[in-house]
Ligand code: BES
Ligand code: ZN
């Protein structure tokens with residue numbers, strides 16, 4: 001799809017559809033926001049007559065003269081935000097596609113609440129591109145549906161001086177949303193397609209296309225070199241585990257980031273088998289890994305001046321005659337031993353090796369992303385990523401990036417009292433607690449043992465990686481959470 005930037009009057013854009021942003025009052029909609037349509041009484045009258053109120057993501061389609069207008073509600077003016085612009089663009093793009101429009105125009109509003117034109121343009125472009133994503137590789141799509149495609153989007157800025165920054169923002173949004181789509185494709189892909197080997201091949205492809213160093217340690221070598229955490233989980237599966245290191249290393253890097261991703265391509269629970277209801281969803285247990293691949297790809301394309309080491313442990317977690325069993329003791333890469341009480345708490349086992357491995361890069365910070373605990377879904381639902389870190393500085397930076405991208409985080413404590421619950425009689429640690437209390441936190445306390453002195457943050461994305469229902473710019477299924485968040489984290493980091 002082509003997204004172009006123009007300045008001038010919105011309704012002069014020559015697109016098939018013109019999107020009209022509208023604010024809501026108590027009863028009816030209050031006013032139109034685009035400066036060139038603000039005083040179009042006839043248009044306002046038609047929208048009112050259609051019963052349009054301007055509530056968030058409400059739409060109304062109005063023919064006027066030779067043009068079609070789509071009113072899209074932004075809700076109350078006090079709640080206006082960049083994310084609402086992202087939502088508006090997503091709502092408009094999907095409505096346009098559903099009705100067969102091939103082109104639409106969107107206003108880059110200049111309200112003080114929203115910030116610079118570049119930020120608004122980026123949000124709009126993101127909203128359009130993220131909302132139109134579909135996973136339809138594995139099914140027949142009817143011709144009439146395939147033919148309904150939005151091919152051109154025009155962003156209309158108010159001042160010609162804003163054109164250049166808006167164009168740059170659109171290019172950036174394109175790179176970022178392609179990375180989100182990559183992550184979504186990997187997550188939506190079923191586990192018989194997206195195997196550990198497939199993830200490794202994808203990493204190699206990203207490496208080749210962007211001239212990055214990519215190293216994959218195969219299963220036999222993992223055994224030999226003592227990656228006991230990942231080997232313990234992988235030994236029940238017929239698909240060989242892959243330990244993936246994708247290294248983006250530009251010449252003048254201002255900082256080094258290590259991003260560790262949980263890459264369980266299917267989590268059956270292993271011998272501690274999960275109940276069968278919804279088990280099919282557990283193909284998304286590699287969402288952390290998918291996000292890491294997306295982040296590295298986008299950062300390389302954007303030429304961010306930072307080094308990024310993506311570290312991924314990819315394997316299935318299955319029961320079989322060779323699977324690990326409750327009571328088994330693993331020796332992890334760090335040398336610490338772990339008593340496996342529950343084979344379904346496998347994420348922390350594979351991540352323990354990733355985190356230990358990250359130390360060799362002496363990163364300025366390490367962030368792991370993992371669909372780690374069902375407890376996180378209970379605590380925070382699908383609106384917030386669980387954030388756990390000892391570093392207030394890192395917490396603040398991540399939280400700020402979360403607000404900007406609307407991939408929001410909520411911090412949970414990492415007090416040492418929680419560690420008591422992980423004491424084992426036979427090993428240095430056990431992988432679950434007796435009570436299950438504070439399951440998200442105790443999982444993080446387990447990981448902390450392996451992050452050692454690194455400035456480290458853990459993101460539990462179990463609740464946010466998969467959408468059970470569609471949202472304005474998030475289709476049902478894989479969200480691709482974490483990609484936009486971490487790119488923003490690094491962008492702001494190098495500014496300071
Ligand atoms: N992948 C799951 C966590 C999960 C559950 C993600 C539901 C998304 C939705 C993880 O490997 C797991 O099974 N964790 C266990 C840990 C427990 C055994 C301590 C859990 O949360 O039940
Ligand atoms: Zn599990």
Ligand code: ZN
Nearest residue numbers: 264267285347
């Ligand atoms: Zn899991």
